[in-house]
Amino acid sequence: MSKRDDGSFDEFMRSSSPRLLRLAWLLTGGASSAEDLVQETLERVYVAWPRIEAGGTHNYARRVLVNLHTDSHRRGWRERLTDEVPETAQSDRSDQVVLADHLTVALGELPVRERQCVVLRHHVGLSERETADVLHIGTGTVKSSTSRGLARLRALLVPEGDRHV
Structure with missing residues (x-):
């Protein structure tokens, strides 16, 4: 150095x-x-x-x-996801940890580009332009990938009866 x-x-x-x-x-x-x-x-x-x-x-x-x-x-x-979950003691875990687990599993269901856009936009807090620069894609791709990713997350995380349009 x-x-x-x-x-x-x-x-x-x-x-x-x-x-x-x-x-x-x-x-x-x-x-x-x-x-x-x-x-x-x-x-x-x-x-x-x-x-x-x-x-x-x-x-x-x-x-x-x-x-x-x-x-x-x-x-x-890529690691392969399975339907088999290892045994864990659910009684010791807080609701926040369980929610984080559900979110992680749902994020894993998204295609890579959608997951990257959702995480960078909504967890890291980058703008559309900053996200596009980091991923080397256009802002239109960021917008559409984020929109599709969020729609898929809603479908995975929110029960059908609780969804509001």
């Missing part, structure tokens, strides 16, 4: 790892795959650290993470 090696990467890593892990978890649907994705992201950010502008480090890391996730699906490293 040349000009920005004064501990700034360590500070960046500590401050951004929780956010990157949440994003990775929502994109992958699993803790271990999310941790692997964040670790590879931080490795790549570390290598590029001297070239990254000080104010753009979080955006750069988020873009690397999403690109790595996209690449992993293109190469076919």
Whole structure:
């Protein structure tokens, strides 16, 4: 590292790892795959650290993470979902954790592009333009993918009798 090696990467890593892990978890649907994705992201950010502008480090890391996730699906490293759920003690779990589990499963049902758009727009809070830039797609694609993804999530998460038009 040349000009920005004064501990700034360590500070960046500590401050951004929780956010990157949440994003990775929502994109992958699993803790271990999310941790692997964040670790590879931080490795790549570390290598590029001297070239990254000080104010753009979080955006750069988020873009690397999403690109790595996209690449992993293109190469076919996808885990297969099953209908069999391992035994868990439901009585110990809060409603919020159960809801997060349902959301994770529902997000896993979405195609990759729709899941990425929904997570970046509604969890990370990026604008349509920022999401399009991160994913290297047009804003129209972001709008349509987000719309389809949200409609599919509603169908998966909200009982049919509770849906309002």
